[in-house]
Amino acid sequence: MKLLGFTSFALAFAASVVLHGCASNGPPAQPLPAGLDGAAHRLSRMSPTAAGKNLLYVSEYADVGVYDYGTDDQVGELDDFTHAAGSCTDANGDVFVTNYGAADVLEFAHGKSTPVKTLIDPSPYPIDCAIDPSTGNLAVVNQYGKSEYTLGNVAIYSDAKGAPKTYKVTGFSTYVSGTFDARGDLLVSDVESSGVKFAMLPHGSSKFEAIALSHSGQWTGPGFVRWDGTYFDVEFSVGETSIFVWYTIKGSSGTQEGFTTTEESGISGGPFWLGRIGGPKSVKRANQLVVAIYDGVTGWDYPRGGDYIFQMYDDQRAGGVTASLAR
Numbered sequence: 205m206k207l208l209g210f211t212s213f214a215l216a217f218a219a220s221v222v223l224h225g226c227a228s229n230g231p232p233a234q235p236l237p238a239g240l241d242g243a244a245h246r247l248s249r250m251s252p253t254a255a256g257k258n259l260l261y262v263s264e265y266a267d268v269g270v271y272d273y274g275t276d277d278q279v280g281e282l283d284d285f286t287h288a289a290g291s292c293t294d295a296n297g298d299v300f301v302t303n304y305g306a307a308d309v310l311e312f313a314h315g316k317s318t319p320v321k322t323l324i325d326p327s328p329y330p331i332d333c334a335i336d337p338s339t340g341n342l343a344v345v346n347q348y349g350k351s352e353y354t355l356g357n358v359a360i361y362s363d364a365k366g367a368p369k370t371y372k373v374t375g376f377s378t379y380v381s382g383t384f385d386a387r388g389d390l391l392v393s394d395v396e397s398s399g400v401k402f403a404m405l406p407h408g409s410s411k412f413e414a415i416a417l418s419h420s421g422q423w424t425g426p427g428f429v430r431w432d433g434t435y436f437d438v439e440f441s442v443g444e445t446s447i448f449v450w451y452t453i454k455g456s457s458g459t460q461e462g463f464t465t466t467e468e469s470g471i472s473g474g475p476f477w478l479g480r481i482g483g484p485k486s487v488k489r490a491n492q493l494v495v496a497i498y499d500g501v502t503g504w505d506y507p508r509g510g511d512y513i514f515q516m517y518d519d520q521r522a523g524g525v526t527a528s529l530a531r
Contacts, residue, residue: 255315
């Protein structure tokens with residue numbers, strides 16, 4: 205990827221496009237930086253300096269690009285995915301990537317190119333994942349079941365290992381995203397032609413409960429969800445841009461507490477990452493919102509929003525993004 209100035213994207217990033225990526229028409233792929241060249245095309249590689257850096261992981265269909273979060277320089281690439289999709293990071297900085305279409309989830313230690321382990325998923329369509337900060341459990345959101353004509357589910361791996369326990373949500377069909385809050389409550393979303401639906405699995409419960417979020421009927425998907433440390437943040441589309449709406453949830457209802465708009469972005473976003481991260485003084489990298497877009501990622505101050513801080517452009521459709529901080 206390379207850093208660009210303002211670019212207007214006239215392409216809607218609907219959830220179905222994110223989930224079923226296709227060949228893009230961007231510029232030719234750029235060579236890897238010095239020190240990463242010479243490896244076989246289908247061989248993952250990582251710079252020796254990557255482990256000491258804050259890293260941004262960007263799913264790019266057949267591979268995952270790894271970038272220095274402070275400079276945007278590429279420092280590695282994880283290869284041989286059937287369709288790299290959603291991603292998430294645990295408290296140790298380990299990154300989990302859902303391998304959509306291969307029915308597995310790969311875990312990588314921070315700055316390493318060889319998987320720590322591979323988790324077998326009960327469905328061949330793992331589209332998103334989340335880590336419970338209270339237990340270390342891994343939740344994998346499966347868009348569909350055994351085929352695109354069967355209902356999806358949520359698979360939860362205790363301590364992110366072993367065989368998962370699967371859950372279905374009444375009324376859901378096309379599962380899209382999930383996120384935990386600090387207490388271990390899991391919020392998941394479902395996107396259909398009729399709109400976005402939400403459900404929550406309270407910590408310690410064995411049954412999902414339907415959640416009604418205020419004003420959510422005003423907007424369309426993509427409906428990706430993340431916890432920002434205080435609120436549940438849901439991404440909606442308004443024309444060709446995105447609005448990120450914050451909610452508090454009590455019982456079966458969620459109350460809108462505020463929102464972030466990505467002004468002048470000219471894009472409709474996709475999966476996103478929220479977090480606090482440091483960086484060079486010349487680049488504001490605290491309270492960051494990073495969104496996977498049609499062919500790259502874009503970052504904004506959070507919750508201020510407005511004009512973007514940085515934009516990284518590539519010839520691949522970005523299907524997920526997460527950050528892993530150096531320890």
